[in-house]
Amino acid sequence: MFKLRARIIDLETGSLPIVTINESFAKKNDIHGMERVEISCDHAKIVAVVNISEKMLNEDEIGLFEETWKKLKIKEGEIVNVVPVGKPESTKYIRKKMDREELFDEEIKQIVKDIVDEKLTDVELVAFVSSAYMNGMTLAETTALTKYIVETGGKLNLKKKPILDKHCIGGVAGNRTTMVLVPIVASLGFTIPKTSSRSITSPAGTADTMEVLANVSFSIEELQDIVKKVGGCIVWGGAINLAAADDKLIKVRHPLSLDPEGMMLASIVAKKLAVGATHVIFDLPIGEEAKLKYIGEARHLEREFKSLTNNFGMKMDTVITDGSSPIGRGIGPLLEARDVLWLLRKDKKGPNDLKEKVTMLTGKLLELTGKYAPGTGKTIAEKQINNGAAYKKFMEIIEAQGGNPKIKPEDLIPGKYTLDYKAEKRGEITNMKNSVISKIARAAGCPATPEAGIYLYKNYGDNVKEGEKVFTVYAQSERNIDNVVKILKEMSPVTIE
Structure with a gap:
């Protein structure tokens, strides 16, 4: 067990707990990047993944990213206990799935538990997902995964049935x-x-x-x-x-x-x-x-x-x-x-x-x-x-749900910048391309800007005249409209025949 001084790193990693230790300290104690350590103090303990830094820390320090120091409820300079620990048991089962073997109920249970307990790295999670993608899952595996996702999460308790x-x-x-x-x-x-x-x-x-x-x-x-x-x-x-x-x-x-x-x-x-x-x-x-x-x-x-x-x-x-x-x-x-x-x-x-x-x-x-x-x-x-x-x-x-029960459609005002898309020729719309329509709407600012989007005047199967409006794009900035124009130059959202 090592005793190191906590250095608070005010950054989120967006994943499981991560700590950083000095490169020289790591070499002396045979600790490698992506290995795990258990960090504990008087009131809490946590398992985290190791990151190695050459210059960021002194040998007697350990850097704690936001997810880690918040869970430990620790302050700058406090002494913590650090103990190297092995890989979670579930990594064996992930490897088993990668080898095209079927997983047993208890093995899937352990994988799900380690996911929820944040014991698996993103690399290990990707390996699990990739093995399921390449090798498929049996009904028994899918049933077990479903069951343990439910058991390890929150549940509603509603008595009135049916639901x-x-x-x-x-x-x-x-x-x-x-x-x-x-x-x-x-x-x-x-x-x-x-x-x-x-x-x-x-x-x-x-x-x-x-x-x-x-x-x-x-x-x-x-x-x-x-x-x-x-x-x-x-x-x-x-x-x-x-x-x-x-x-x-x-x-x-x-x-x-x-x-x-x-x-x-x-x-x-x-x-x-x-x-x-x-x-x-x-x-x-x-x-x-x-x-x-x-x-x-x-x-x-x-x-x-x-x-x-x-x-x-x-x-x-x-x-x-x-x-x-x-x-x-x-x-x-x-x-x-x-x-x-x-x-x-x-x-x-x-x-x-x-x-x-x-x-x-x-x-x-x-x-x-x-x-x-x-x-x-x-x-x-x-x-x-x-x-x-x-x-x-x-x-x-x-x-x-805390909204206004008197709201009317007229209260919902779309973006102030607009662009009309008009039919290039007369005919019937034989294809309204969902993927292109979605790409245009996102370029306009959806979903981050709720007022952005597209309003369709015509859809699949409708007849149009040359120059007739097919849809209007709404945005809250001219830059978004410019982005839409670029997309329309590269691909057509409709087929008219």
């Missing part, structure tokens, strides 16, 4: 079905605690859009109170820590664009189990610009979802939908929120394609509960919009 939920695998611009489905379902007396994501590569996630209207960050206790009060919510899942292990895996999956099927399935189903969902509808969009390109891919994923959810006694159904073009008129947080308000207020500006899709999805979910006969759910969902019950419930949810 309904939905999930879309994404890849379609707009498509803000959750914000209409939730109030419809809750207005019928069901419980629907919807946790949603922020955008990673899209113009807006559901949480980004809902945040235009209300707060989306709550503790588990606050979330339970909201749901008990109004029957539903639309919140950011990342603030609740429902699936801590999964959040850490996603963090390393994203930069590499790695999405192993088994991990994706475990991620989605674990979050549904964490909120106590008993009935779930899965939206699987397919299309040239969607995540799923072909019907065969969707059918395969459908079977995998059914196998996994069956292992947890969850009732589910899937709907394979058209992902060939954006859904709704607005693309971007504020413009999507305005679409939702127009639709629920029965305004003629409400997008019909969004209404058609969301009532179909909601209908399937309602029928899944067994309380509505097959084929009647869509009509029930439409009724809740037409009689104003869904809108009333949405305002209750907004108020419960």
Whole structure:
């Protein structure tokens, strides 16, 4: 055991605890970079990864980055005990998966535990993700991963059953079905605690859009109170820590664009189990610009979802939908929120394609509960919009989440800088490219600038005249508009034939 003097380094590493030691001290004591040490003081201890510095520290010092010194609750100059420790047991199991061997239940349990306890480096996490991507995961492995993601995270404790939920695998611009489905379902007396994501590569996630209207960050206790009060919510899942292990895996999956099927399935189903969902509808969009390109891919994923959810006694159904073009008129947080308000207020500006899709999805979910006969759910969902019950419930949810229940669509003002995209020739729009539309919206400032985005006047299948406006881009700076112009010079967002 070594005794070293703490040097506070006021920087976040953004990952597991890291400490820095002097190079000469490390050589004398056979300590190497990326190895682990246990650091302890009178009131706390922590395992951290070692970084080596030639000149930053004296031999009797140890540099503690922000995550480390905050957990130790230590001050500059205090003496800490430092003991070298071995690699976590789970690194053996990661190597086993890399060698194409199937992991046992207890081995996956240990990996998840070490992820949550921050004992694995990003390099080790990437190795785990990469092994799952290259070698695949069996149903037993995926089931174990799902189970332990749930067990090591927070969970909602809602007594009123059934608890309904939905999930879309994404890849379609707009498509803000959750914000209409939730109030419809809750207005019928069901419980629907919807946790949603922020955008990673899209113009807006559901949480980004809902945040235009209300707060989306709550503790588990606050979330339970909201749901008990109004029957539903639309919140950011990342603030609740429902699936801590999964959040850490996603963090390393994203930069590499790695999405192993088994991990994706475990991620989605674990979050549904964490909120106590008993009935779930899965939206699987397919299309040239969607995540799923072909019907065969969707059918395969459908079977995998059914196998996994069956292992947890969850009732589910899937709907394979058209992902060939954006859904709704607005693309971007504020413009999507305005679409939702127009639709629920029965305004003629409400997008019909969004209404058609969301009532179909909601209908399937309602029928899944067994309380509505097959084929009647869509009509029930439409009724809740037409009689104003869904809108009333949405305002209750907004108020419960700290928003203004009197907000109107006209209160939502998009960016002051605009650019119109016009049809280059007469004809029919045969392709509205989701990926290019999303890229343009992000260049305009989405999702960081809620007022930025795109408003579509035309969509797939519409006829246009030469020079007719297809969409308007909104931004809060001229620089963002310039970025959009550059993209439009390189690629076309629509095909007209």
